[in-house]
Amino acid sequence: MLVLVTGDASSGKSEYAESLAMKLSEKRIYAATMKNDGKESRERIERHRRMRAGKGFVTMECPERLKEKAAVILETEPDYFEGASILLEDVPNLLANEMFGNKPCGDPLQDILFLSQRSAHLVIVTGNLFTGGYGYDSMTMDYLRKLAGLNRSIAAKADEVWEVVCGIPERWKGKGI
Amino acid sequence: MIFVTGPFFAGKKNFIQNELGMSDAEFQSCAVWDVQELAYGKTGEELERLAEELSRKTVVIATETGGGVVPVDETERKKREAAGRLSILLAKKADTVVRVICGIGKVIKGELRK
Numbered sequence: 624m625l626v627l628v629t630g631d632a633s634s635g636k637s638e639y640a641e642s643l644a645m646k647l648s649e650k651r652i653y654a655a656t657m658k659n660d661g662k663e664s665r666e667r668i669e670r671h672r673r674m675r676a677g678k679g680f681v682t683m684e685c686p687e688r689l690k691e692k693a694a695v696i697l698e699t700e701p702d703y704f705e706g707a708s709i710l711l712e713d714v715p716n717l718l719a720n721e722m723f724g725n726k727p728c729g730d731p732l733q734d735i736l737f738l739s740q741r742s743a744h745l746v747i748v749t750g751n752l753f754t755g756g757y758g759y760d761s762m763t764m765d766y767l768r769k770l771a772g773l774n775r776s777i778a779a780k781a782d783e784v785w786e787v788v789c790g791i792p793e794r795w796k797g798k799g800i
Numbered sequence: 801m802i803f804v805t806g807p808f809f810a811g812k813k814n815f816i817q818n819e820l821g822m823s824d825a826e827f828q829s830c831a832v833w834d835v836q837e838l839a840y841g842k843t844g845e846e847l848e849r850l851a852e853e854l855s856r857k858t859v860v861i862a863t864e865t866g867g868g869v870v871p872v873d874e875t876e877r878k879k880r881e882a883a884g885r886l887s888i889l890l891a892k893k894a895d896t897v898v899r900v901i902c903g904i905g906k907v908i909k910g911e912l913r914k
Contacts, residue, residue, distance in 0.1 A: 749902075754807045754866060754867025755867045755868025758876060775902055778902035795902070795906060
């Protein structure tokens with residue numbers, strides 16, 4: 624099952640996505656996309672780690688090149704993803720790392736689909752960054768356009784799409800888990 | 801009139817055009833989009849008149865621009881205010897209001913008949 628969870632910043636998306644991933648399988652993998660490169664990101668990573676503590680998630684660090692990372696893991700552990708529910712958090716980070724990192728930009732959509740094909744369940748967290756008007760510089764607009772495209776493509780393939788508002792999940796697609 | 805709103809790049813036009821089964825030509829003739837830009841510089845009765853005029857179309861589409869930080873710049877702030885007010889007027893006049901995110905539409909007022 625492929626599930627997309629969206630919402631505004633700090634709306635409770637992570638908590639909800641996590642609860643879905645836990646419901647879907649006892650074998651849980653957390654695909655972490657945040658680069659550990661500053662005080663704020665370290666604090667956020669810590670908060671998310673505390674949230675997941677004792678919930679049985681194995682962490683897979685994949686700030687970029689998700690598919691390559693997954694392929695390397697599969698070489699040594701072919702059944703790493705088998706029957707697992709993966710919580711991928713999050714698409715805005717993954718895309719930013721790809722677009723603004725040092726290496727040439729990969730293809731996050733293909734990477735995500737690769738992961739989805741190899742696991743039983745993939746729960747993806749994304750964000751709604753699109754209501755602040757058009758007044759950004761062209762680089763940011765380019766990023767937002769690509770991110771929105773990713774969201775639409777994932778949503779089209781997803782079995783379930785949820786928007787979390789003030790911690791309350793609202794269903795946009797699917798029958799509910 | 802069907803009023804469609806949602807964040808930018810959400811697939812608002814595509815969604816409603818497909819949902820209504822319209823050709824590109826049909827859609828172009830009976831729909832109007834990015835109406836938030838028409839609101840700029842208008843207040844009160846001007847906005848009312850604009851909403852009235854727009855509501856003669858079959859489909860009216862506006863992009864949500866009220867999120868994020870309130871702009872420091874006065875012109876930007878007024879633009880945003882006008883856009884929000886226009887959307888409220890349009891939603892009131894509309895038989896159907898649809899909100900689109902991630903390419904998926906949800907009817908939040910009335911019903912969508914094909």
